[in-house]
Amino acid sequence: MSDWLAGPRGELAADRILDGVRSLFRARGLTGVSGIGMAEVAAAAGCSRATLYRYFPNRQALFVAFADREAQRVVARVWRDRGAVADPAAALLDTLVAVLAAVRGTPFLAVWFEPVNAGVVAQLADSSDAVDVLARTFVASYRPDLDEDAARRLGRWLVRSVVSLLTMPAEPDEERELLRAFVIPFLVGARVPA
Structure with a gap:
C-alpha cells in the first residue's frame, strides 16, 4: 500500500476507490449495491479505511460520487456515438433510448436498477449534484428558452422518468412510445412541469 497515494492524490485516489466500488458491483451481481460495506470498498481499492x-x-x-462519475461517462459515450441531428425530437428520443440501453448493457450499472436496490437508487436520484447538472445542461441544450430554475426542474423530472424506466422496464417499443408521448413534448415543446 505504500504507493497508494503516489501521483496527483485527490483525483487518483478517488478514482481508484470508485474503481474498487465498480469491481465490487461487478462481482456481487444483483445484491451488489446495498450489501457493500466501507471495509470491503477499502480492500477492493487497496487502501486503508482511514x-x-x-x-x-x-x-x-x-x-453519489460513483453515480456522478458513471452518469457522466454514459452520457459522454452516448453523446459521442450519436449521429447527425436532422430532427431534434427524433434525435432526442434516440439519445434517451441509447442512454437506457447503455445503462442496461453495463453490468455494474444495471445492478443498481434491480428491485433489491430500488431504495438506494431513489436516494441517489435526489442527491447527485453531477447528475443534476448533467440533466439541467442536457435540458438547456434542447430548451434554451428556459431560465436556469425551469431547466433544473425539467432536468430533475427527466432523471426521475429515466430512473423509472430503468427500475420498471417495459418492452422496447413501449418504452420508446412512452418517451415519445410523455417526455419528448416537455423537452422540445413549450410545456414545463411546475
Missing part, C-alpha cells in the same frame, strides 16, 4: 473515509465520509457520499 484513506477511504478521507475521500468519502460515508457510503451515501461514496455512492
Whole structure:
C-alpha cells in the first residue's frame, strides 16, 4: 500500500476507490449495491479505511460520487456515438433510448436498477449534484428558452422518468412510445412541469 497515494492524490485516489466500488458491483451481481460495506470498498481499492473515509465520509457520499462519475461517462459515450441531428425530437428520443440501453448493457450499472436496490437508487436520484447538472445542461441544450430554475426542474423530472424506466422496464417499443408521448413534448415543446 505504500504507493497508494503516489501521483496527483485527490483525483487518483478517488478514482481508484470508485474503481474498487465498480469491481465490487461487478462481482456481487444483483445484491451488489446495498450489501457493500466501507471495509470491503477499502480492500477492493487497496487502501486503508482511514484513506477511504478521507475521500468519502460515508457510503451515501461514496455512492453519489460513483453515480456522478458513471452518469457522466454514459452520457459522454452516448453523446459521442450519436449521429447527425436532422430532427431534434427524433434525435432526442434516440439519445434517451441509447442512454437506457447503455445503462442496461453495463453490468455494474444495471445492478443498481434491480428491485433489491430500488431504495438506494431513489436516494441517489435526489442527491447527485453531477447528475443534476448533467440533466439541467442536457435540458438547456434542447430548451434554451428556459431560465436556469425551469431547466433544473425539467432536468430533475427527466432523471426521475429515466430512473423509472430503468427500475420498471417495459418492452422496447413501449418504452420508446412512452418517451415519445410523455417526455419528448416537455423537452422540445413549450410545456414545463411546475
